[in-house]
Amino acid sequence: MPVLNLRSDLAEADALPEQMAAIGRRARAAARRMALASARTKDVALKLIAERIRASRDEILSENARDVAAARSAGQTAALIDRLTLDPGRLAAIADAVEKVGSLADPVGRQLAAIERPNGLLIERIAVPLGVVGVIFEARPNVTADAGALCLKAGNAAILRAGSDSHRSAMAIAKAMSRGLADAGLPEDAIQLVPTRDRAAVGLMLAGLDGCVDVIVPRGGRGLVERVQAEARVPVFAHLDGINHVYVAAAADLDMARTVLLNSKMRRTSVCGAAETLLVDRACAGTHLAPLVRALLDAGCAVRGDAATRAVDPRVTAASEEDWHTEYLDAIIAVRVVDGIAAAIEHIETYGSHHTDAIITENDAEAARFLAEVDSAIVTHNASTQFADGGEFGFGAEIGIATGRMHARGPVGVEQLTTFKYRVHGNGQIRP
Amino acid sequence: MPVLNLRSDLAEADALPEQMAAIGRRARAAARRMALASARTKDVALKLIAERIRASRDEILSENARDVAAARSAGQTAALIDRLTLDPGRLAAIADAVEKVGSLADPVGRQLAAIERPNGLLIERIAVPLGVVGVIFEARPNVTADAGALCLKAGNAAILRAGSDSHRSAMAIAKAMSRGLADAGLPEDAIQLVPTRDRAAVGLMLAGLDGCVDVIVPRGGRGLVERVQAEARVPVFAHLDGINHVYVAAAADLDMARTVLLNSKMRRTSVCGAAETLLVDRACAGTHLAPLVRALLDAGCAVRGDAATRAVDPRVTAASEEDWHTEYLDAIIAVRVVDGIAAAIEHIETYGSHHTDAIITENDAEAARFLAEVDSAIVTHNASTQFADGGEFGFGAEIGIATGRMHARGPVGVEQLTTFKYRVHGNGQIRP
Missing domain, CATH: 3.40.605.10 (Aldehyde Dehydrogenase; Chain A, domain 1)
Known part of the structure; x- marks a missing residue:
């Protein structure tokens, strides 16, 4: 036989x-x-x-x-x-x-x-x-x-x-x-x-x-x-990863930041457009970091943070270098305080996957800089990363999302x- | 040492x-x-x-x-x-x-x-x-x-x-x-x-x-x-070959066909946009084939033809299967009589390199069919194949011509x- x-x-x-x-x-x-x-x-x-x-x-x-x-x-x-x-x-x-x-x-x-x-x-x-x-x-x-x-x-x-x-x-x-x-x-x-x-x-x-x-x-x-x-x-x-960031700038409206962040992370955690990392400008960390972290924790999201983030809530565990590289596709987020927009962009270019990244700010010049300098298929200003979808873009349907640079980028309709x-x-x- | x-x-x-x-x-x-x-x-x-x-x-x-x-x-x-x-x-x-x-x-x-x-x-x-x-x-x-x-x-x-x-x-x-x-x-x-x-x-x-x-x-x-x-x-x-065709249809103006053909083949024989094969509709072979072949020969172009082409001038040598596949980049052309536009398109799709192909005809419907069905980066109607060039397209300059299907096709400006x-x-x- x-x-x-x-x-x-x-x-x-x-x-x-x-x-x-x-x-x-x-x-x-x-x-x-x-x-x-x-x-x-x-x-x-x-x-x-x-x-x-x-x-x-x-x-x-x-x-x-x-x-x-x-x-x-x-x-x-x-x-x-x-x-x-x-x-x-x-x-x-x-x-x-x-x-x-x-x-x-x-x-x-x-x-x-x-x-x-x-x-x-x-x-x-x-x-x-x-x-x-x-x-x-x-x-x-x-x-x-x-x-x-x-x-x-x-x-x-x-x-x-x-x-x-x-x-x-x-x-x-x-x-x-x-x-x-x-x-x-x-x-x-x-x-x-x-x-x-x-x-x-x-x-x-x-x-x-x-x-x-x-x-x-x-x-x-x-x-x-x-x-x-x-x-x-x-x-x-194709896209291999969606290591997507929400950057909350100093000029962010806190309520909007909370709403957009929670939607970006928690609406569905298993989709490629879900946020995986929160970056908060040090200039507003005193007012914005604790409410944002607590909102995530209260929504059932595990938070892994740098020292500044761990200081705002005992439920936050320590983030390792590996966390910045990780697409959790789960109710987990990595949080880091950064020194302004240049540091935020540098973090995203270092650890991101060029999929979808968001800035929350009321400062239009800062938003324009983020949208220009972050080299991702989709960059959003004051909008959830979970809009990364051909249907949401008005394409009717998509065959996938591409993070390559040739021919198709973003939702492929x-x-x-x-x-x-x-x-x-x-x-x-x-x-x- | x-x-x-x-x-x-x-x-x-x-x-x-x-x-x-x-x-x-x-x-x-x-x-x-x-x-x-x-x-x-x-x-x-x-x-x-x-x-x-x-x-x-x-x-x-x-x-x-x-x-x-x-x-x-x-x-x-x-x-x-x-x-x-x-x-x-x-x-x-x-x-x-x-x-x-x-x-x-x-x-x-x-x-x-x-x-x-x-x-x-x-x-x-x-x-x-x-x-x-x-x-x-x-x-x-x-x-x-x-x-x-x-x-x-x-x-x-x-x-x-x-x-x-x-x-x-x-x-x-x-x-x-x-x-x-x-x-x-x-x-x-x-x-x-x-x-x-x-x-x-x-x-x-x-x-x-x-x-x-x-x-x-x-x-x-x-x-x-x-x-x-x-x-x-x-x-x-990139493009590997420019096996470009000029198809002279039954409704072609003979003078225009001769002018465009000679330019397509002989203006410069070493460029990728040079014509390498002439296809003539059997319906006009009786009137058009001999003058076109003689014009090529008189311009110093060697002609390799099928039986019908050899019959019009003793200087024409026999074309082999290999000739239809060949980019001469020289003063040589392969000539074949075909049974109408469907056979011309079939020949081009079988032997061509999807670079630049031309139809000469006064029949707009036939031209539209050729431009739609020939799957090449550039298809021309009543115009020389040697226009395959970024400068001629108004791009100012080109880094090359691409015959792939992704992102860039034709002149890459x-x-x-x-x-x-x-x-x-x-x-x-x-x-x-």
Whole structure:
């Protein structure tokens, strides 16, 4: 038996690169057709996809039940099983979200610039789809539909790779989506789920499938994002950490500071936009530090502070150097008193992750300096860090938040899933 | 002696990673300061840099003479020595070009989008510098100044790596540029030339210097670009090939087709925007093919054609499959008769390099289809492919042409050397 298994594994390993390469070629061919689809056709397709998901409810929920049972047998955590589990309500929400993506403005075909040249040439910069988007995710099967719909709206094809736990559910959702595409006369291959659980498939996607993957979007925990960032040979839209700061300046309104700080930290502690560090200007520490720290403690947040912070409340424990580097994703915050805005910016540039950072101040010049000098994807003045979200930005939906500097930064919505080309209109011009 | 050399090489190899890492850290620090420089300060700096280059004329030309002498001794080609050689006229042009970059519009601080949210938040998308640009070049020492000036204009720092042949000249130019930066009160380290000829330095740059390089721009031949694209762990702005097509459709005006074709192929045959393949619609081959082929031949262009093309003139030699894949960069063209626009697009998508492709036609619907379906950085209608150039696009100057899909595509000017951040202006908003 072991010998037979080994031979079968080897045969599969041989077959995998060719299987994945074929998925890449089909995706590229589908992307070429998707790129030419009209806004109306894409929106009809998203509606038909939503209907197919609704109509496949029993099949999707039954496949999901098998995934959940397998995860339980494998001893997975309750948190993972919660992320994995679908029910009629969650599935209806997934279908509704797909339909909602159809109602967003078409990001393709926008004229981004128009240049009239002295020789009479008209040069247009026009938004076009990115091409093929690879999405690698873990336990949440809804990513298939959420990320897939955004890719389709922007005229792209998507290659989706589900985590082992969510494989059956994701496959059932992807099948419904391909049917919806076919219903609309669009290529079924514009949504493909990698049909194998073989982890080597991820490595092949990260290598770019012979130029057939234009960008990779990892959706999952730190381990996944780290692997993707380390191994990918194609561009990646991702963030590894959200080590976000709230800086309370001397000119901060205390009530506003308290409200925005509590929301930034405690509204949801597990999201990437949650604040992880509070910096307080020494100039207002005498009046602001104690009320802010007590508000956090009273709200159930553990506080780890420097000496000045520990002095204001015995419940504060000592912060170590490690704390300034830590994304807790929990009801814990690190607190430090700093010598004014320059020290605050220096702390953020040293320890931050270029995700989202906030200043609370009534001093507009100071706010302008913070917004200019803090090199993060999102910088806020007198607003919660938890606004770091494509929906809150008015993008309708997002495929993730990127902290890289290239192409997409901050929430990645349908616009960021496009690129551009130049169309040059002439009447016989030649270059001298 | 060999033993001593070996020991010294080993010591250098040990030191190189730390030396390069230090260059990266200095560049990152300089980039932070450059990002905050006003448009006026940057423009003054470019003027002072131009003056320092002019004032350093004797030193730069003397270092260049040493480079040229070494290249001659090493038996380098006449073409390389021409690219390498500076004279007073060329050096004056280099200084003038730096000053001209100062006169371009500042790409930093542009408001790219403004979103007013129902909760009163104002969200701005603002152009900010990319950060640190790594430029790797070969024999042309002017790249130091040309690429360096564009990086500075966009508020970036540059790490430049010269080819072994141009090392001394590039170092002298970089020194003059750093002095000009200091004259303007900007960080000297915003321009750094890698001070070693050790080829391992290139590998370290391609690995990103611990997150201190945001993008790499290779400037040189195919070998360099191939290595950079294969090894880089950071984004790259580049094109490997310019396999550009001119498609003459049935509705083409013959005179215009001839003029645009000759310019596309023969104006300069060595540039990446030069046409390499002519496709002629079978529907007009009877009237158009012979005159176009004869015009090429009479202009001194060798023609390699399919059977139909060979039939029109005995000077046409046979094209092989390889010819459709070839960027000649020479007075040679491949010619094929195709069955209409769909076949032309299919040929371009199969053999092209997504650089610049042209259609010649009086039929606007056909032109629109070509511009939509050909997936190249630049698509032209009734205009020469040799317009593929940042200057011709009105960008003032370019650091190169990119055929990738991310961030920059087509000519890479100062705008494409920026990225963006979101500034969120609130008055105490929290997320529900």
